[in-house]
């Protein structure tokens with residue numbers, strides 16, 4: 001079966017390369033010509049470990065190609081994966097304009113049967129709407145099947161996650177279409193959960209919301225830990241030893257960011273209100289996350305007396321390590337607030353770049369960790385890149401003017417930092 005991937009972002013490119021690796025012929029379509037040109041020349045348009053090698057390999061073998069022309073791409077491929085973005089509308093609901101455009105393109109241009117799988121994260125009942133949009137765009141009726149096949153990969157480990165998924169969720173009504181979907185993934189040896197489309201759609205939101213709930217729970221608990229003088233990392237280590245709880249997603253910090261958790265939680269809350277019900281726990285999860293940064297800025301400001309005129313090094317711009325993605329990154333909100341408070345910022349990230357519009361005389365991105373900390377009064381660590389964990393903090397101290405380190409991800413060893421003479425503050429470790 002030939003596969004068309006519509007939407008060449010983090011999910012689309014990873015999915016396309018994984019299917020090429022599994023032996024299928026893949027075409028990637030995106031209306032963004034620059035992306036298509038770059039990918040066709042073997043250059044990824046974002047950073048994601050391991051994908052560059054696979055891109056070179058499958059371009060050279062002719063297993064994958066990229067195009068900005070939907071017509072031939074839709075006609076030549078029997079299976080279509082929708083991987084377009086579903087960003088937030090102003091009211092928090094999911095914006096389905098790209099999904100709709102893709103559906104209308106498919107309807108307009110298909111000439112024979114298609115199996116269409118939705119990987120984008122979409123609200124319940126979107127599969128139904130998609131079917132209507134496709135049918136309405138068809139010049140004459142042609143049959144197709146639609147399945148929901150949500151994606152669970154994480155940025156920074158996208159390739160490994162997509163090659164070894166914990167589960168493959170397929171929501172569909174037609175058993176033949178489900179059989180074809182299973183055939184596409186057969187080599188992965190992952191368990192399937194087959195269900196109806198709206199259940200599959202909800203599983204995706206419910207999973208992200210549950211993970212975010214764990215994080216906000218721990219972050220709120222960390223505030224209590226600060227007050228009573230115990231270390232949140234010790235608390236979560238002890239909690240996680242209970243196999244019913246586990247250690248995952250219990251890291252306290254400055255809050256969750258990225259292109260998924262914030263938008264998907266807003267979309268799920270909006271969905272609940274549309275169905276005239278409420279998800280009160282999730283409202284609190286969102287509330288805790290939104291107050292994390294003001295909460296910490298208040299503490300840091302108190303420790304430094306004021307940010308006015310202070311030189312601060314910001315380490316890690318991306319919303320998490322091993323990605324260049326800065327969508328909803330806590331670092332951005334932190335930088336904006338500190339600029340309002342008239343601090344002077346030097347920013348470092350191993351890969352991610354500050355948006356051009358944000359650079360100014362008081363906010364500059366530098367190339368090395370040494371340049372970032374040179375002459376600074378304080379360091380704020382916003383994402384836990386290994387480079388920061390492994391840095392020679394004894395040497396860095398000799399470059400700083402002050403000796404304060406705010407560790408927003410609890411990655412440095414507080415005792416060791418204190419031995420080195422730092423005034424060290426993690427999150428929830430008093």
Ligand SMILES: NC(=O)c1ccc[n+]([C@@H]2O[C@H](COP(=O)([O-])OP(=O)(O)OC[C@H]3O[C@@H](n4cnc5c(N)ncnc54)[C@H](O)[C@@H]3O)[C@@H](O)[C@H]2O)c1
Pocket residue numbers: 006007008009010011012029030031032035083084085086098099101102119120121122151152153154155259260
């Ligand atoms: N990023 C993740 O880690 C992740 C993981 C799981 C699920 N998801 C979900 O997958 C979807 C895609 O996320 P992403 O991060 O890859 O998005 P992205 O913004 O990186 O990429 C989306 C791509 O779709 C393209 N596009 C827009 N309209 C199109 C159209 N009509 N036809 C074809 N392509 C079109 C855009 O040009 C862009 O290249 C979202 O719904 C997201 O919630 C994302």
Ligand SMILES: O=c1ccn([C@@H]2O[C@H](COP(=O)(O)OP(=O)(O)O[C@H]3O[C@H](CO)[C@@H](O)[C@H](O)[C@H]3O)[C@@H](O)[C@H]2O)c(=O)[nH]1
Pocket residue numbers: 121151152153154155156208211215248249250251252253254255256257258259260261264319320
């Ligand atoms: O214990 C933890 C774990 C994560 N985070 C933060 O949570 C955010 C999200 O992290 P992560 O889930 O690792 O990254 P994403 O790439 O956003 O992946 C999430 O969102 C994707 C898009 O829907 C899903 O596919 C994934 O399963 C889901 O983990 C980041 O800001 C992390 O710093 C914490 O603060 N504490």
